[in-house]
Amino acid sequence: MSIEHREHVGEVTTTPERFENPGISPHRPRLSDEDPRAAKRAERQTILIFTLSILATVGGIVGYFAFPIQAPSLGNVRMSTLTLGLGLGIGMLGIGVAAVHWAKSLMSDVERVEERHVQRSDDATRAAAVEILSTGAAESNIARRPLLKGALGTALALAPLSFLVPLIGNLGADWNVSKFRHTAWAPVNGKLRRLATDPSDRPIKPSDVTIGSVVHVMPQGLPDEPGYLEEKAKAVVLLIRLDPRDLNEPEDRKDWSYEGIVAYSKICTHVGCPVALYERQTHHLLCPCHQSTFDVANQAKVVFGPAKRALPQLPIALDEEGYLVAQSDFLEPVGPSFWERER
Ligand code: FES
Numbered sequence: 358m359s360i361e362h363r364e365h366v367g368e369v370t371t372t373p374e375r376f377e378n379p380g381i382s383p384h385r386p387r388l389s390d391e392d393p394r395a396a397k398r399a400e401r402q403t404i405l406i407f408t409l410s411i412l413a414t415v416g417g418i419v420g421y422f423a424f425p426i427q428a429p430s431l432g433n434v435r436m437s438t439l440t441l442g443l444g445l446g447i448g449m450l451g452i453g454v455a456a457v458h459w460a461k462s463l464m465s466d467v468e469r470v471e472e473r474h475v476q477r478s479d480d481a482t483r484a485a486a487v488e489i490l491s492t493g494a495a496e497s498n499i500a501r502r503p504l505l506k507g508a509l510g511t512a513l514a515l516a517p518l519s520f521l522v523p524l525i526g527n528l529g530a531d532w533n534v535s536k537f538r539h540t541a542w543a544p545v546n547g548k549l550r551r552l553a554t555d556p557s558d559r560p561i562k563p564s565d566v567t568i569g570s571v572v573h574v575m576p577q578g579l580p581d582e583p584g585y586l587e588e589k590a591k592a593v594v595l596l597i598r599l600d601p602r603d604l605n606e607p608e609d610r611k612d613w614s615y616e617g618i619v620a621y622s623k624i625c626t627h628v629g630c631p632v633a634l635y636e637r638q639t640h641h642l643l644c645p646c647h648q649s650t651f652d653v654a655n656q657a658k659v660v661f662g663p664a665k666r667a668l669p670q671l672p673i674a675l676d677e678e679g680y681l682v683a684q685s686d687f688l689e690p691v692g693p694s695f696w697e698r699e700r
Pocket of ligand 1: 625626627628629645649662664
């Protein structure tokens with residue numbers, strides 16, 4: 358911007374260069390303004406996009422019921438997530454695209470100048486505002502195009518169902534707390550469960566776990582069948598190796614670890630977030646949700662934060678082939694302390 362200098366006694370002031378008001382550029386009518394067939398075509402296109410939105414929303418809801426996740430398998434959860442996500446995404450996108458197309462092709466595109474005025478509005482201004490709104494409503498042609506109005510209304514009315522139907526469906530789910538007393542670590546037909554890496558399902562030997570490392574493990578060979586994900590979520594365990602001299606184990610737990618390797622439930626006992634951050638120097642495990650801190654060297658007792666009880670420990674041992682196994686299931690419920698209250 359060029360500036361013009363004015364010199365006064367002892368001071369310099371600047372004022373911005375002044376521009377001519379270019380005014381409003383001339384209005385160029387669109388095809389739909391001049392050709393009723395083009396306007397009709399634009400209307401049909403808008404209705405078609407709204408209809409796609411409606412179909413996508415309905416498809417998402419149908420997919421939710423077609424792939425129930427109350428008895429989940431990995432395939433069901435994937436398909437349910439995919440159909441709900443596509444239904445929601447295409448449904449919302451359709452409403453947006455249709456609204457833009459409608460505005461650009463059918464609504465009035467005449468520019469208007471609104472002069473600045475003081476904030477206070479008198480009766481005449483209010484009346485003018487109402488008139489402007491009425492004119493806008495009239496120019497949107499909604500009154501003369503009932504099918505378009507119906508398509509818009511139906512698309513907007515159905516869109517929230519993408520959220521509400523899964524929400525209401527899950528309210529009826531079976532929240533039986535006794536499920537939290539048992540996990541997939543329990544022996545199967547007398548055979549102890551091996552600890553395996555996730556997701557490769559490779560069994561683990563003590564030599565795989567170095568001092569200071571943390572390994573996320575699952576029971577080996579969990580079958581991909583209904584309930585699989587629920588079982589996997591409950592059974593997740595952290596395997597940690599300490600210098601055996603640092604471990605403070607009570608008498609009744611002396612045989613729960615193997616050469617400094619201990620296994621604890623990864624589910625925080627506060628409200629169930631995955632405990633994940635391990636500090637090797639202090640042997641502290643931190644839950645990232647609300648900073649509950651557990652002392653791994655001291656039976657994972659709570660040393661800080663809102664959790665009220667230690668992380669449940671999984672007793673481990675070595676099988677005849679040298680792999681780490683769970684001696685039994687957890688001896689207390691995993692997860693938030695709430696589940697323990699009925700014990
Ligand atoms: S869930 Fe872990 S501290 Fe709250």
